[in-house]
Amino acid sequence: MKKIRIAMVGVLAAGALYTVGPSTATAAPTQVPLGAAQAQSKGNSAARTSGAPNTDLPLRLLAKQHGLGIGTAVDMAALAADTAYRERAAQEFSAVTAENVMKWSELEPTRGQYNWGPADELVRFAQRNGQKVHGHTLLWHSQLPAWLTDGVADGSIDSAELREIVRNHITTVVKHFRGKVRAWDVVNEAFTDGDAPVLRDTIFRQHLGPDYIAQALRWAHAADPKAKLFLNDYAIDNINPKSTAYYELAKQLRRQRVPLHGQGFQGHLDLQYPLPIDAPQNLARFDKLGLETAFTEVDVRFFLPGDTYKEAGQVGSFNTLLSACLLTPRCVMFTVWGFTDKYSWVPGFFDGQGSATPLDENFQPKAAYRGLQQVLAVASDPNNRRGF
Ligand code: G3I
Secondary structure, eight states: OOOEEEEOOTTSSTTOEEEEOOSOTTOOTTOOOHHHHHHHHHHHHHHHHHOOOOOOSOHHHHHHTTTOEEEEEEOHHHHHHOHHHHHHHHHHOSEEEESSTTSHHHHOSBTTBOOOHHHHHHHHHHHHTTOEEEEEEEEOSSSOOHHHHHHHHHTSSOHHHHHHHHHHHHHHHHHHTTTTOSEEEEEESOBOOSSSOOBOOOHHHHHHOTTHHHHHHHHHHHHOTTSEEEEEESSOSSSSHHHHHHHHHHHHHHHTTOOOOEEEEOOEEETTSOOOTTHHHHHHHHHHTTOEEEEEEEEEEEESSOOHHHHHHHHHHHHHHHHHHHTSTTEEEEEESOSBGGGOSHHHHSTTEEOOSSBOTTSOBOHHHHHHHHHHHHOOOTTOOOOO
16 A cells, blocks of 8 residues: 655644555544545645645544544434445544434334344444444433333333333443443433523433433443443533533532543534633533543534625634633543534424534535634644543
């Protein structure tokens, strides 16, 4: 294999060298497809003439100097059918999250019959491409299989049986992926929104009691003691009553020696709402408890059509969250919830909104992508021992 050794851009750690190889989806972590090397060599010549640093490298390479995992949610149907999607997912990211195929409704659509295929394929894809897997999600009040919700609703599944079903689900799934999933979103979206957040009145809260979260964490830890166990939610990127509810819960669980290792901040932003500019201070609270933090589902939506102001707002929003992560010693992962507008969940859920991801529907870089590259390239980072 012809290897081209190139000096990294001037702003990155001195002497950092990256090996690039031919464009294959099986490129090892420190290699990028030739296309990027061409971009790099083009960029290099531009850098040589202008003196400006060339930051046009894949995100995973730029993130590597920080020990930061850079991830994406993966749409398994697209991964199977779309070569450009598959290659870019391999090239750009060092972490992957199943957008849907590790959720209860997809894994166990019929009671006791597990559909491991799509999730196992994601694990294989990650292993081929030197990527770590973030498991999403063990307990969530959405995307539950009908046999479960119907059984609880009609009373055929009582509290005792639901407890056993939940224990069995967590144990079965975490054991199945033992050693293959770095971290799990054990409970997703546990708190209500607003000024006085409380635990959502889910079937888990109703039938297992308020300490169902602690119990779920213990069951997951017993199934894979090495997996990092996270809680995860949206609208907690800045300091607000909901993020403070998680902070207080984290302190309580840590006092009780419950195996909680991290807090996920989904980072679904919308330009019509204020920028979470105090995200660094918010993450610092959790970091000081000894927890890992991660932005787990970042996208930045706005009402279409776009314009230069919305584009600038999107760049600033992505960069605010990435900067907050880089300012936090144990912020280990920055994951976008889809990397191309071609497959984003946003248009189907928010009428009139879209363009929420870093690449357009033709996989062309948007300003948001360039912004992420630049922040990763220029950040001098004392916290670069994240070890991702
Ligand atoms: O799998 C079924 C398929 O069998 C059926 O034919 C089809 C027709 O309705 O639906 C398919 O399920 C869809 C599923 O995605 C898989 O594609 C559901 O309808 C659809 O609602 C579901 O949407 C997902 C959404 O969670 C559900 O709330 C989105 O793709 C996914 O991006 C989104 O992700 C969530 C995170 O898990 C948690 N944080 C918020 C985030 C956005 O809602």
